[in-house]
Every structure is written in structure tokens, then in C-alpha cells.
Amino acid sequence: MTQDQIDDIFRENIPAYALDALDVEDARAVKSHLQTCASCRTELAEYRALSETLLMMTPPKTPPAALRRRLQGQLPSAQKRSSPRFVWSFNQLALGLTLIILLALNVSSYLQIRALQKQQVQLASQLQNGQAAIAMLAYPDTESLLIKADNISGTLLVDKSRNIAMILVWNLPQLDSTQTYQAWLIDPQGKRTDAGIFRSQPSQPYTSATIFSANDLTNFVGIGVTIEPSAGSPQPTGQRVFKVDF
Amino acid sequence: MDLGEFITCHLTIRQQIHFWIWKTEPLNKLVCIMMQIRYNGAVLNLDDTQLASQVAQGDERAFLTLYDRYASHVYALTMRIFRDANLAEEATQDTFLKLWSRARLFRAERGSLLPWLLTIARRTALDRLRLEGRRPTLSTADDPEELWQTIPDASTLPDEARWRSMHLAVQSLSPEHRQLLELAYYQGLTHTEIAETLNWPLGTVKTRLRAAMEQLRREWGEL
Ligand SMILES: [Zn+2]
Numbered sequence: 244m245t246q247d248q249i250d251d252i253f254r255e256n257i258p259a260y261a262l263d264a265l266d267v268e269d270a271r272a273v274k275s276h277l278q279t280c281a282s283c284r285t286e287l288a289e290y291r292a293l294s295e296t297l298l299m300m301t302p303p304k305t306p307p308a309a310l311r312r313r314l315q316g317q318l319p320s321a322q323k324r325s326s327p328r329f330v331w332s333f334n335q336l337a338l339g340l341t342l343i344i345l346l347a348l349n350v351s352s353y354l355q356i357r358a359l360q361k362q363q364v365q366l367a368s369q370l371q372n373g374q375a376a377i378a379m380l381a382y383p384d385t386e387s388l389l390i391k392a393d394n395i396s397g398t399l400l401v402d403k404s405r406n407i408a409m410i411l412v413w414n415l416p417q418l419d420s421t422q423t424y425q426a427w428l429i430d431p432q433g434k435r436t437d438a439g440i441f442r443s444q445p446s447q448p449y450t451s452a453t454i455f456s457a458n459d460l461t462n463f464v465g466i467g468v469t470i471e472p473s474a475g476s477p478q479p480t481g482q483r484v485f486k487v488d489f
Numbered sequence: 490m491d492l493g494e495f496i497t498c499h500l501t502i503r504q505q506i507h508f509w510i511w512k513t514e515p516l517n518k519l520v521c522i523m524m525q526i527r528y529n530g531a532v533l534n535l536d537d538t539q540l541a542s543q544v545a546q547g548d549e550r551a552f553l554t555l556y557d558r559y560a561s562h563v564y565a566l567t568m569r570i571f572r573d574a575n576l577a578e579e580a581t582q583d584t585f586l587k588l589w590s591r592a593r594l595f596r597a598e599r600g601s602l603l604p605w606l607l608t609i610a611r612r613t614a615l616d617r618l619r620l621e622g623r624r625p626t627l628s629t630a631d632d633p634e635e636l637w638q639t640i641p642d643a644s645t646l647p648d649e650a651r652w653r654s655m656h657l658a659v660q661s662l663s664p665e666h667r668q669l670l671e672l673a674y675y676q677g678l679t680h681t682e683i684a685e686t687l688n689w690p691l692g693t694v695k696t697r698l699r700a701a702m703e704q705l706r707r708e709w710g711e712l
Pocket residue numbers: 250253254276280281282283284
């Protein structure tokens with residue numbers, strides 16, 4: 244037999260080999276022949292392409308939905324879910340960290356804003372008082388009286404025509420939360436009338452309080468300030484802080 | 490809250506999770522909006538080769554996307570081989586589990602994914618058939634001839650031109666040739682087994698199967 248004749252024998256079997264239809268002995272012989280014969284390998288490649296395409300010729304048929312669920316149940320994530328072990332992937336970790344950082348940023352900026360807002364409100368009220376004080380000082384009928392006590396000094400502005408008085412004091416000690424400063428209007432008989440409570444402002448070196456009197460200020464001869472329980476008292480009970488005569 | 494005044498930055502993590510950070514005025518507060526783009530949507534746009542390489546990296550959603558794409562082909566093929574729904578389901582499941590564990594072995598330069606997957610499905614099913622010692626019965630209610638005649642839905646196949654010409658080539662074969670292909674390729678019978686099943690001389694089986702394949706190749710090549 245010539246080489247071509249030998250080759251023909253193998254070549255005849257290539258189509259069946261591509262279908263896996265050769266009997267074991269024949270298949271083994273073709274397989275070893277393919278090792279040494281390039282033209283049979285080319286032939287096989289063409290028949291393989293054919294048989295692979297044949298596989299796609301079956302009209303598709305949708306499998307039951309339960310199959311997909313079963314398959315999903317065999318995937319690692321489903322297996323993991325059934326065991327308590329939880330492994331963070333790098334991405335999850337990065338994501339988690341990012342979220343925590345963003346949350347922290349939000350919280351801290353929120354707190355900062357809260358503090359700023361509070362400060363703003365305080366500043367605004369002080370500014371208002373300050374502006375009111377300047378306006379009162381500029382008003383021709385306003386009396387300016389000195390406040391002088393131990394370590395405390397300030398000014399009392401009294402506008403009798405409009406029944407407004409303003410206390411501006413420096414170095415007023417801060418009280419604890421159970422106590423408050425209370426102002427009293429003093430009449431010629433020495434009787435005290437409540438004129439409101441106020442606190443010293445911790446962020447500012449001076450304290451201001453405005454008194455709007457319902458009665459005519461000309462009926463009074465002075466203003467006093469005492470320390471009272473935080474809700475204030477109907478009559479003075481605590482230590483006097485200062486007293487100013489009109 | 491006043492959103493959208495300032496888009497400070499937009500972060501994207503692995504093309505799946507997007508952050509937009511707004512700085513609101515006048516509160517100067519950072520607002521972070523996180524959005525996860527539906528991963529499935531992103532995966533659906535990938536082609537088979539990209540999905541297979543994602544599966545090789547353990548991406549389950551890519552895997553399920555491939556399942557949704559090709560389960561009906563694998564199931565159809567295994568049904569054709571077994572003619573039994575339970576066995577076909579098992580073989581379909583085994584095939585996809587093999588895809589899960591062997592996706593890294595898929596080489597796109599050697600061909601598309603579906604034929605590769607179907608080759609795995611065929612081997613898986615035939616191994617099982619052999620294990621059970623089952624032999625095909627020729628008098629079955631499910632007529633294999635019918636399977637050859639039905640035109641698969643073109644939109645579900647990647648190389649439409651390829652299989653369309655193959656479909657015509659198959660139609661050019663005689664019913665006898667188609668039966669031989671059915672037994673050899675879909676029932677996994679060897680020359681000798683076919684000869685026993687059909688009660689034909691072995692030489693006749695060899696000659697006719699070869700003739701069937703040669704004609705198929707000729708017709709397919711011409712189309
Ligand atoms: Zn050769």
C-alpha cells in the first residue's frame with residue numbers, strides 16, 4: 244500500500260470520527276494517525292465544524308423554572324447564605340468604608356451646622372441687643388446710669404418715655420442651670436415688681452437684658468437684680484447682684 | 490432639602506455603583522446619593538465571550554445570564570438525547586455546573602460559546618445514557634424526523650447564517666441518512682451498535698453514514 248492508500252483508509256473514517264461514532268479500535272487508530280497527518284487534521288476540523296453546527300439544529304425548549312432555582316441553589320453565594328460565615332469581598336469592604344466615611348462627614352457637618360446655627364441665633368440676639376442699646380443711647384430722652392458692684396460693672400439705659408430699660412453688664416458670673424438672674428423694678432415704697440429673668444451669655448464677656456415695662460417707669464425709683472431659682476420668683480428671695488437708682 | 494445645587498463629584502465603582510454628592514446651600518451639608526445600576530441590565534449587554542470570562546472569575550449573575558440565554562438549547566438537546574424530562578433536566582443542570590467550573594477553559598478564538606456548551610451537554614448526556622446502559626428504541630412517540638424538520642428560532646442563535654444553511658443541508662438528506670445521524674450523533678451509537686440496532690451489515694452502516702456526512706458537507710459548503 245502506498246502512503247496515499249493508507250491515508251485514504253483513515254480519511255474514510257474522519258466523518259464518523261467527528262460524530263464520535265467509530266468503534267473503539269477504529270477511533271484509536273484515527274487518533275494516532277491524526278498526530279502525524281496534517282491533511283487529515285484539516286479534514287477533521289471541517290467535519291467538526293459541521294457536527295458542532297448540527298448540535299444547534301434542535302429547536303429550543305424552555306426547561307422548567309424550578310431548574311434555574313435549583314441551579315442557583317448550587318452556586319457559592321447560596322451555599323454561603325446557608326452557613327453563618329460571611330466573607331467581605333474587597334469591593335464590599337471598599338463600599339462599606341466609603342459609606343461610613345460619607346455618613347461620618349454628613350453627621351459631623353450636621354453637628355457643625357447645628358453649633359453654627361445656635362451661635363448664629365445667639366449672635367443675632369446679641370447684635371439686636373447691641374443695636375437696641377446703641378439706638379437707646381442715641382435717643383435724647385435716654386438716661387445712662389452706671390452699674391457698679393463687686394467685680395461687676397456695666398450700664399443701665401432707661402428710656403422712661405417708652406418704658407424700656409436695658410441692662411448691659413460685664414463679668415456677670417455664669418449660674419448653674421437651677422438658677423437664673425431676675426430683674427426687679429423698685430417703687431418709692433420699696434416694693435419689688437418682677438421685670439423678667441435673664442442669663443449670662445457664656446460665649447460673650449458681657450450680658451444684656453432688655454426690660455419692657457407694662458407700668459410707667461416714672462412710678463419706679465430703681466432696678467435691682469437678684470439670683471433666683473431657674474423659673475424665677477414672685478418676690479426676690481435670693482442674693483442681690485446689684486441695684487441701680489434712677 | 491434643596492438638592493442639585495452643586496454636583497460636587499460623581500464616583501463610579503466597577504461600573505455598578507454610582508455616587509453623586511451634592512453640597513447643599515446654605516447649610517453646607519453633604520448629601521450623598523448612592524445608586525446601584527441593575528447589574529443584570531449591565532450584564533445583558535455583554536457578549537458570550539465577555540460573560541464567559543466573568544463566569545471564570547466567579548460572577549454568578551453573568552452565569553445566570555448565560556443560563557437564561559442558552560438553557561433552552563441545552564435542554565432541547567438533552568431532551569432529544571434522553572426523551573425523558575427528568576433526565577434532561579439533570580443533564581442540563583450538570584452541563585451548566587460544568588460551565589460554572591470550566592468557564593476558564595473556554596477559548597473564544599476556537600469558536601463560539603453555544604457549540605462549546607452544547608458539546609459539553611451532548612457528552613454529559615451520552616455518558617449518562619451509557620452509564621444507564623440504555624439503548625435507543627426506534628419506535629418512539631417523539632419522532633426524530635420532526636426535530637430535523639422544525640426550524641429553530643433564528644433570533645435565539647448566534648450564527649444565524651451558519652445554522653440556516655445547515656438546516657437546508659439537512660433537508661437535502663434522505664430520511665435514512667437523517668436516521669443514521671440521529672443514532673450516531675444524538676444517541677451516541679458506534680458503527681457496530683447502529684448495525685445491531687438497524688440489523689444492517691456493518692459495512693453498509695459505515696458507507697452510508699460516511700455518505701450522509703459527505704453530502705451534508707457538500708450541501709452546507711455550497712449554500
Ligand atoms: Zn491522513
